[in-house]
Structures are given as C-alpha cells and as structure tokens.
Amino acid sequence: GSLSKDQIYPMKLKGISICYSALKSALCGNYVSFGVFKLYGDNHFDNVLQAFVKMLLSVSHSDLLQYRKLSQSYYPLLECLTQDHMSFITNLEPPVLLYVLTSISEGLTTLDTVVSSSCCTSLDYIVTYLFKHIAKEGKKPLRCREATQAGQRLLHFMQQNPDVLQQMMSVLMNTIVFEDCRNQWSVSRPLLGLILLNEKYFSELRASLINSQPLPKQEVLAQCFRNLMEGVEQNLLVKNRDRFTQNLSVFRRDVAEALRSDGSSEPCSLDMM
Numbered sequence: 001g002s003l004s005k006d007q008i009y010p011m012k013l014k015g016i017s018i019c020y021s022a023l024k025s026a027l028c029g030n031y032v033s034f035g036v037f038k039l040y041g042d043n044h045f046d047n048v049l050q051a052f053v054k055m056l057l058s059v060s061h062s063d064l065l066q067y068r069k070l071s072q073s074y075y076p077l078l079e080c081l082t083q084d085h086m087s088f089i090t091n092l093e094p095p096v097l098l099y100v101l102t103s104i105s106e107g108l109t110t111l112d113t114v115v116s117s118s119c120c121t122s123l124d125y126i127v128t129y130l131f132k133h134i135a136k137e138g139k140k141p142l143r144c145r146e147a148t149q150a151g152q153r154l155l156h157f158m159q160q161n162p163d164v165l166q167q168m169m170s171v172l173m174n175t176i177v178f179e180d181c182r183n184q185w186s187v188s189r190p191l192l193g194l195i196l197l198n199e200k201y202f203s204e205l206r207a208s209l210i211n212s213q214p215l216p217k218q219e220v221l222a223q224c225f226r227n228l229m230e231g232v233e234q235n236l237l238v239k240n241r242d243r244f245t246q247n248l249s250v251f252r253r254d255v256a257e258a259l260r261s262d263g264s265s266e267p268c269s270l271d272m273m
Contacts, residue, residue: 013063013070016055020073023052027080034085049088052077053096061099061106068112075107075118082125089126090150097157101126101164108171113183120186123168127193128236130154134197135235166201169194173205176252177259184252188245193236195229213259220258224251 003011026032037045056074065071078100082089092100104126107119133151158165172191175181195202210221228251232244 008063009067009070013059013067016059017067017070017073019055020052020070020077023048024073024077024080027077027084049085053092057096057099061103064103065106065110065115071107071110071112071115074103075115075122078104079118079122079125082122082129086125086129086154087150090154094157094160098161098164101168105164105168105171108168108175117183117186120172120183120190124190124193126154127165127190127197130158131193131197131236162198165194165198169198169201170205176248177209177255181252184249185245188248189241191248192232192241192244196234196236217258217261221255224254224258227251227254 027034034045037043059070063070064074089097089100104119104123107115108123110116110119129151133148133155136148136151169191172187172194175187176184176191181187206222206225210218210225213221228244228247230247232247233240
C-alpha cells in the first residue's frame with residue numbers, strides 16, 4: 001500500500017538514499033575497472049544500474065529535492081554517472097532520460113549549493129558529450145562506432161525534446177541575471193555549451209531581456225551581451241571555458257548595474273518556455 005508522508009522517508013527513501021551513497025562510493029572510488037565487466041560478459045554492473053533506474057522511477061521529483069539526505073546522495077551519484085558512464089545515460093529509455101534531465105533542471109534552482117553545483121556539473125558532462133559528438137560527425141573511425149551510436153541516440157533525443165536544454169539555459173541565465181548566484185563558476189561551465197548548442201535560442205533570450213527594458217537601457221544591455229561572447233570561440237576547450245567564465249563575471253556585474261540604474265521597469269524573467 002501507499003505510505004503516509006510521515007512514513008515515506010524512514011520506510012522507503014532512507015534505504016534508497018543509502019543505496020545511492022553506496023553506489024556513488026563504488027563508482028567514484030576507483031576500486032574497480034568497470035569496463036571489464038562487459039568484456040568478460042559479466043552483467044552484475046548492468047544489473048546494479050538497472051536497479052538504480054527502478055529505484056529512481058519510484059521517487060517523485062519533489063521528493064528528490066524535499067529530502068536533503070536523498071538529494072545529496074542522488075545528485076552526486078548522477079554526477080559520477082554522467083562523468084564516466086555516459087553510455088549508460090544515452091541507453092536509457094526516453095521517459096527515463098527525460099526524468100533524469102528534469103531532475104537536473106529542477107535541481108539547478110535549489111538553494112542547496114551542493115545540489116545545484118552537482119547539477120551544473122552533470123549538465124556540463126552531458127552537454128560536452130553532445131557537443132563533442134556533433135563536432136565529430138563525419139569523422140567516424142571504426143573504433144569509435146559504439147561511442148558515435150551513443151552520441152547519436154542522445155542527439156536524437158534532444159532533437160525530439162528541444163525544450164529540455166532550452167529550459168535549462170533559461171534557468172541558468174535567470175540565475176546569473178536576477179538571483180544571488182553563489183556558485184557562479186559552476187553555472188558558467190554548462191552555460192557555454194548550452195549557448196553553443198542553442199545559439200538561436202540564446203539570441204531569443206537576449207532579445208527578451210533587452211526588449212523588456214526602457215530604451216535608454218537597451219543599448220547598454222546589448223553591449224553587455226556582446227562583451228559576454230567577446231573572444232569566446234566555438235569550442236569547449238579549457239582556455240575557452242575560462243575566458244567565458246571571466247566574461248560572465250563581468251557580464252553579471254554590468255547587467256546588475258544597468259538594471260539597478262534609473263528607470264522603474266521591473267526586469268522580467270528570461271523564461272520563455
């Protein structure tokens with residue numbers, strides 16, 4: 001039967017949280033070379049990952065964020081999975097992948113910086129994986145065929161669900177422009193990849209903010225956005241990421257000053273979904 005609100009954590013979510021923590025420790029502890037499981041036809045690792053999926057689908061998004069111990073075990077685990085096991089992520093059924101991405105999107109807005117930073121990192125791994133796949137299209141050596149197929153699955157999913165990444169870009173831009181962003185470095189890392197993958201949507205967000213302001217402010221904000229991408233190239237190399245992170249810091253300060261300066265217009269949200 002269904003559990004009451006008082007029972008759900010001790011009777012269900014606590015055990016799931018402990019399982020997540022144990023799996024995270026196993027994955028991130030470098031105790032085992034997980035690649036050899038498939039090589040030797042051992043399906044134990046796959047079974048563990050499928051158990052993770054079953055547990056995950058039994059938990060609502062609201063519970064993931066409402067119970068701190070659960071969120072602080074789930075999101076770091078997801079960070080490990082997106083860092084080292086993207087083939088597992090790309091093989092998820094579309095509804096499951098959508099659940100995972102939605103959990104990241106919702107976690108980006110939480111006040112818990114451990115969770116929000118972990119979400120940023122997971123999102124960055126996913127976006128970087130997708131960006132690299134697109135960059136390598138047409139250059140497909142045979143040894144990379146499996147990785148290419150995994151990337152193609154993820155690309156197809158994103159093409160079928162374009163609002164997923166667009167929503168997350170909107171969330172991150174809102175965080176930078178309108179909120180007290182306490183993990184700006186973490187936010188900057190996936191944001192660059194999102195912009196490079198969705199330049200058209202980024203232009204729409206930019207226009208939305210600029211047009212929401214009085215005419216005297218519009219040119220100032222337009223210049224802020226030009227400065228944001230100044231010297232930023234079409235790649236996700238560390239040097240380019242660092243340049244964008246520096247630009248974003250200046251951008252946030254300049255936009256805040258522009259929005260605070262004279263003029264009574266209330267800044268609107270950038271959420272266009």
